[in-house]
Amino acid sequence: MIVRALLVLLMAPVLAAGTIGVQAQQLLDWSPDEIRAIGQHGPWPPPTARDPSNRVSGTPAGIALGERLFDEPRLSGDGRMSCASCHQAGREWSDGLARARGTVELDRRTPSLWNIGYLHWFGWDGAGDSLWAQTIRPLLDPREMNGGPTRVAELLRGDAALACGYERAFGSKPGTDDERLLVDAAKALAAFQATLVSPRTPFDEFRDALVDGDGDRASRYPLAAQRGLRLFIGDANCNLCHLGPRFTSGEFGDIGIPFFVRPGEVDPGRLGGLQRLSVSPFNLLGKYNDDATGSSTRRVRHVKRQHSNFGEFRVPGLRQVGRAGPYMHNGSLATLEDVVRHYSEVSPDRLHSDGTPLVRPLGLAQQQSADLVAFLRSLDAEPPSRSVPASLCP
Ligand code: HEC
Ligand code: HEC
Structure with missing residues (x-):
């Protein structure tokens, strides 16, 4: 099978370094x-990715708030589960389980978050078209953190350190619109996640x-x-x-x-993901997209559901x-x-x-x-x- 597996023996570096003994090293003959x-x-x-749909993407204050929120169990319904419960730093930002465990066992595995900032579709089925929209899902899903806009908003308004971190990141104190605060929390979380770049x-x-x-x-x-x-x-x-x-x-x-x-x-994969994306109030066509140029919506506007999307991941x-x-x-x-x-x-x-x-x-x-x-x-x-x-x- 490997017909061009011609070996080239290289001994020069070892000899040049004056080491005693000769160590053969090998390189295939690459075309x-x-x-x-x-x-x-x-x-x-690669160069750092910035997300035009997220106004705190790449900002130090947004990243700092997001990092804090990532470890924050008070974002969840029972006050016990944070993003870091499933996306663990010591486990490549995943959990080592075949299927994620939230309030119940889910049908899918927790993906690693390494290099997540360079993607354009999120989730195994692409139900998210931005990192911040994808981040909202576990906050709301009753099978995951089971939080909700009011819980998130009250935390941002009520906790002095978080309120101060919010003001630094977004330039104003946390307001009264709970859904907007939920989106902003997700945008800070996204800014942090985009810094997770795997090592060389x-x-x-x-x-x-x-x-x-x-x-x-x-x-x-x-x-x-x-x-x-x-x-x-x-x-x-x-x-x-x-x-x-x-x-x-x-x-x-x-x-x-x-x-x-x-x-x-069955898990319909991409077919189901596109369905959920099209009805989500948080997709890039909605009012929470910070990109005034509209260029970030091109991909979403042009995507069409096809039967072949069934079972795609x-x-x-x-x-x-x-x-x-x-x-x-x-x-x-x-x-x-x-x-x-x-x-x-x-x-x-x-x-x-x-x-x-x-x-x-x-x-x-x-x-x-x-x-x-x-x-x-x-x-x-x-x-x-x-x-x-x-x-x-x-
Ligand atoms: C109960 C475990 C659990 C918790 C808690 C959780 N996640 Fe996840 N995460 C998952 C699973 C499972 C998926 C795959 C979802 C899918 O494709 O349907 C996922 C997917 C993602 C993705 C998309 C990854 C990709 O490759 O596209 C991002 C980003 C993400 N989670 C961030 C977060 C953030 C931020 C939080 C906290 C607000 C969080 N997650 C909380 C289990 C969890
Ligand atoms: C048609 C596109 C395609 C080709 C070709 C392909 N892959 Fe994949 N690969 C995928 C998809 C899609 C998944 C995820 C499937 C799923 O979760 O159901 C995957 C999953 C994987 C995974 C698991 C990663 C994870 O985190 O779960 C590994 C490892 C992998 N592929 C390696 C390979 C290798 C090695 C080859 C060549 C022998 C290969 N792939 C060829 C599309 C492809």
């Missing part, structure tokens, strides 16, 4: 097309070295990961959907994960993926090995018949599966520890 394809998965980190990884070191033509540096990347990467951008076609620096198109796909939630009940980004299982919208695959086996053996009957199928059973050999997993693991790195948030109003 210009492959180097171009790999280059598209970087550079990392061994893959990024390799990608930059390859693009710079620095074979010595590139050859430090393990050979198994190199072979897995070659499959990822080549025969296995993973980068049809997992593309760009975040390893996602940000759009939706069907890879044949079963969509039955329980006998007789948003393509997840793959950075930190090895540290954030279990996998898929319903947590149905426990390990990366299981994910690769799924792509190797997926049944074509389960996939959509309309359009060109982008996924087909790959029939991978054992070595190839192990190589793909080694590559996916090279997208992981230990995140730096979080600094203690500054007080809102010193």
Whole structure:
């Protein structure tokens, strides 16, 4: 299968450093097309994303208020659950569970929030068209935080530190319109979440070295990961959907994960998400969009529901993926090995018949599966520890 796996032995860096002994390092023979394809998965980190629909996006005071609110259990109906209950910093901003646990067990897994600021559709089904609108959902949902506009508004008005943080972020004291305060709280929360950018990884070191033509540096990347990467951008076609620096198109796909939630009940994925988006008072076409130019609404205005959206879920980004299982919208695959086996053996009957199928059973050999997993693991790195948030109003 890997016909161009010609090995180049590089010993120069070790000798040049004057080290005793010779350590052979290896680099596959990468073609210009492959180097171009790999280059598209970087550079990392990308420039900071600003959201024109959110007037506190990227502002230090908005981010500080959002960080405080993220850990605030008083936003929930029973005063016990915060965003951080499910999106835990020590678990890649997820919870390690197959299905999220709110006031009841949900049907979907808690997604990681790494690199969330670079997306344009939110939730597994894309029911949110902005990060702040997506943030409102768990606050209101009785199965999640079960809060509500009045609870949020009273907290912002009644807690001196939060009221002061609000005034710094938004330029006026919290007013009397509860729904507007709910939206503002969500906008501050969104400003904070957009700062969650995953760390540089061994893959990024390799990608930059390859693009710079620095074979010595590139050859430090393990050979198994190199072979897995070659499959990822080549025969296995993973980068049809997992593309760009975040390893996602940000759009939706069907890879044949079963969509039955329980006998007789299905999760319609994107089809249901578009339905919910169109009736949401918080979508970008509504009155809470801060973008006066209207450019942010283009995507929403042009999206149309199609039958093929049934059973589609948003393509997840793959950075930190090895540290954030279990996998898929319903947590149905426990390990990366299981994910690769799924792509190797997926049944074509389960996939959509309309359009060109982008996924087909790959029939991978054992070595190839192990190589793909080694590559996916090279997208992981230990995140730096979080600094203690500054007080809102010193
Ligand atoms: C009970 C657990 C739970 C709590 C509490 C919770 N979330 Fe989530 N979060 C989820 C689940 C499950 C999803 C996936 C929802 C879906 O796709 O239907 C999700 C999705 C998201 C997404 C979209 C991620 C993506 O990849 O598109 C964002 C953003 C988010 N949550 C932020 C928050 C914020 C902010 C809070 C607090 C206000 C919060 N969440 C509270 C479980 C939770
Ligand atoms: C047709 C587009 C498409 C292609 C091609 C594709 N994927 Fe995916 N991938 C998805 C979607 C969509 C999901 C989420 C599906 C779900 O949750 O039901 C996903 C999920 C994953 C996950 C789980 C991530 C998580 O956080 O749950 C991994 C890992 C993954 N893909 C790796 C790969 C690899 C490796 C390949 C190539 C063998 C590949 N993908 C090819 C669309 C694609």
